[in-house]
Amino acid sequence: MNYLFIHQNMPGQWRHIVAHLAQQGGHRIVVLGRRQGEGSHKRPLVHAVPGVQYRSYRVHNRYEGFGGDQPGSAFDSFMVHGRAAAEVMQRLKAEGFTPDVIAAHPGWGESLFAKEVFPAVPLLHYCEFYYRSRGGDYGFIGERSLAREMNLRARNAGLSLSLEAMDWGLSPTAWQKSQHPADAHARMSVLHDGIDTDTVRPDPGARLLLPTGRVLSAQDEVLTFVARNLEPQRGFDQFLRAAERVQRLRPDAHVVIAGGEGVSYGKAPADGRSWKNHVLDLVRLDPLRTHFMGSLPFAEHVKLLQVSSVHAYLSIPFVLAWSMTEAMSAGCLLVGSDTAPVRELIRHGHNGLLVDYFDVDAIATTLADALARRAELQALRDAARATILASYDQQRHCVPRLARLLEDLAQGRRPEAPPPLPPQVLDAGTPSLLPSVAP
Missing domain, CATH: 3.40.50.2000 (Glycogen Phosphorylase B;)
Known part of the structure; x- marks a missing residue:
């Protein structure tokens, strides 16, 4: 199959599934992200996988962030990243590459216009976070301000467009999923990136x-x-x-x-x-x-x-x-x-x-x-x-589940309906008082 993975810091959270698919062989895999070495992000491509094609886009340095407390700048940055990535996707299409499925992190806007370039291709989004002025990170510590709350709303405007465009989404935890608008939950699986438990394990001799x-x-x-x-x-x-x-x-x-x-x-x-x-x-x-x-x-x-x-x-x-x-x-x-x-x-x-x-x-x-x-x-x-080991093992649980999810989307099968979110993740994140020692 043909796979297109999109992440600003390519391949980002997709690196394990990219490596898995490359090892399988028989696939054409393209990873799209921001050009390495641009602006303040001068870094090598540290997670390059043999046999995978890497393509990049450019944006002006002033669009690297999200505009501080200026909501217009935050939305502009999202749009600029989306247009720049869409131009690269258009070139891929002209070269004869059409993905069977697209998997993208929408957080900076790169996948905003993916459906305009490839309207018939299923789009999976990595729904990492949706900002809130109440019940999340903002205001838990530090001062609140109207300017910052407007900036959050503007940043979410781009994320809301991305939710509307995706065919399916995944969040690494149920709580992160719960932060997204409720009307998107029926199209969102909970699937963690996974931990390499064979490497990260107890070692009394370390x-x-x-x-x-x-x-x-x-x-x-x-x-x-x-x-x-x-x-x-x-x-x-x-x-x-x-x-x-x-x-x-x-x-x-x-x-x-x-x-x-x-x-x-x-x-x-x-x-x-x-x-x-x-x-x-x-x-x-x-x-x-x-x-x-x-x-x-x-x-x-x-x-x-x-x-x-x-x-x-x-x-x-x-x-x-x-x-x-x-x-x-x-x-x-x-x-x-x-x-x-x-x-x-x-x-x-x-x-x-x-x-x-x-x-x-x-x-x-x-x-x-x-x-x-x-x-x-x-x-x-x-x-x-x-x-x-039970639920977050990378190679035995998380990567195989993600591979099946991508295949289902590519083959036109609707993924299995996600279960309802457990009640304990639907709170505002306010800490409770607990005893300081284990019972």
């Missing part, structure tokens, strides 16, 4: 080399935190405040933090510094027991999780990060924020512990108690990995 030259193992007391970038949306500020108290309570605990100093979500501090430097001014950590690893290669990231005694994941209600599911797959003792996306996977006292995002004292107490009791809480680690 060793992690620190920048200081010290080597940590599972026998050490290690509190870990991971985010793509260290910022409030992923609870970095709450974690450091809690870590300061944990170090007072646990004199042998090492705090190991992995992540970049850029901004993935939200805004940088008003003083222009990184959130790391901003928050470090507010806390007093033991420099001999606090280790910033930067952005780790994946193999080192896995080692970090494998030597972890307790792992903190303190996200606001937003896209569930791969790092949390990877931590569960590695058998981490996970302490998570009691927010809707985290509650979807973590049951308090069963496969992890939940804490109020805003209660730093409770976070610190729970982390310290988990460090002290890490041996007797082994069952939570085992249950965390079992959760991933």
Whole structure:
């Protein structure tokens, strides 16, 4: 079959299914995204798959973002990306390539006009997030403003057009699906990208080399935190405040933090510094027991999780990060924020512990108690990995399901109707108060 995958940071979330289909052979696979090395996104194509054709489009640098607080600019950016991608699709069509199915991430607008170029081709959208002024990430922390709310509405205007155009959609979690308009739910499956559980697995013999030259193992007391970038949306500020108290309570605990100093979500501090430097001014950590690893290669990231005694994941209600599911797959003792996306996977006292995002004292107490009791809480680690093996295993569950979904669409078969969303994901993501220790 002919497949067209679209993602700004190609191949993005499609990389596992692209590799799977390429390995099968007998398919023509084209991946379309923004030209590498353009503007502020100077990066190599790190997930290139042999046998796959990569095509790219260009946009002017001023359209890379979503216009700050200017709603018109946000919608303009969406349209510009859509037109640029459509021009490449038109050239593919002129070259004789017609896909049997198109799979696209609509978040930046690239697939907005896919149906205008290929009207008869089924279109699958990766529905990662739909912005809300209430009940999601916006306003959970930070100040509200009319300008920002108008910008969210403008950004959703493009996403709403994409929902109207798609034949089917998928969301990686039920909560992320729930954020989309209800009238689209009947055409949306819940299907996670999946975790390579053969690679991300417990290893009692793992060793992690620190920048200081010290080597940590599972026998050490290690509190870990991971985010793509260290910022409030992923609870970095709450974690450091809690870590300061944990170090007072646990004199042998090492705090190991992995992540970049850029901004993935939200805004940088008003003083222009990184959130790391901003928050470090507010806390007093033991420099001999606090280790910033930067952005780790994946193999080192896995080692970090494998030597972890307790792992903190303190996200606001937003896209569930791969790092949390990877931590569960590695058998981490996970302490998570009691927010809707985290509650979807973590049951308090069963496969992890939940804490109020805003209660730093409770976070610190729970982390310290988990460090002290890490041996007797082994069952939570085992249950965390079992959760991933049961429903989030990449090669045994997620990729085969996605391959069947694409084939169904390409063959004109309507995918299986998705079940109703469970009631617990339909809340506003407001944290509840839970005991700080497992029952």
